[in-house]
Amino acid sequence: MHVETFLRPIAAFFALLLISRVLGKKQIRQITAFNYISSIAFGACTAMLAFNLTLPFWPQLAGMFTWGALSYITEQVAQKSRRIRLLLEGEPTVVIKQGKILEKSLGKEKMNVEELIMLLRQQQIFSLTEVDYAILEPDGQLSILKKMNNQPATKQDLQTGSPKAAAFGVQIVSDGQVLTHNLQTIKRDQTWLDQQLRRQKIPSLHSVFYAEVQKDGKLYVDKRKDQPY
Numbered sequence: 001m002h003v004e005t006f007l008r009p010i011a012a013f014f015a016l017l018l019i020s021r022v023l024g025k026k027q028i029r030q031i032t033a034f035n036y037i038s039s040i041a042f043g044a045c046t047a048m049l050a051f052n053l054t055l056p057f058w059p060q061l062a063g064m065f066t067w068g069a070l071s072y073i074t075e076q077v078a079q080k081s082r083r084i085r086l087l088l089e090g091e092p093t094v095v096i097k098q099g100k101i102l103e104k105s106l107g108k109e110k111m112n113v114e115e116l117i118m119l120l121r122q123q124q125i126f127s128l129t130e131v132d133y134a135i136l137e138p139d140g141q142l143s144i145l146k147k148m149n150n151q152p153a154t155k156q157d158l159q160t161g162s163p164k165a166a167a168f169g170v171q172i173v174s175d176g177q178v179l180t181h182n183l184q185t186i187k188r189d190q191t192w193l194d195q196q197l198r199r200q201k202i203p204s205l206h207s208v209f210y211a212e213v214q215k216d217g218k219l220y221v222d223k224r225k226d227q228p229y
Helices: 004-023 033-051 057-080 082-089 103-108 113-122 155-160 180-185 190-199
Strands: 093-097 131-136 142-146 170-174 208-213 219-223
Touching (some): 004 033, 113 142, 170 180
């Protein structure tokens, strides 16, 4: 038996391990459409490198590392550009709003009601009457905000005797960029945002990495270059 039969799988294994480490945990943690396609391509490249003895070894290995480099560069560019990130990964879609199913949103995501109900059941929700908001994330997971009377009581609720209102934050700044559409949705504008930042002694939008408006109307801000603990 030819020694290449053993060397190819070993080389493919370590090449795949190295590329996976370079690309990071996101490939495993968040399987978006782009990551899914990329993973399939890596699987095909690895299989051909490891088991197809009719193909030359070095061109196959070079092709595998080239694909890994392209994936890495794409991820780095996406980290710096929200537009490219949305193009590659998509954005969250509200499919239930204030207890009502949004049929247009379901159609946009090529999802039917039965699939939505299945995702709810997977989170131990067996009735739509329990749900206030549901958001379909880019990785296909469903994030749910239950109605206030269906949320588990907290220690503070037991102490005060009445549950507090559920918080549903609306993201208005991402990576330092203002999400104008979200601002308009909550009937706010850039002037209001600038005023709120000044109240928190934040000189300009350039200092803001992320911001959201909570249900009580307060602005939560996470500034750039926070010091790690």
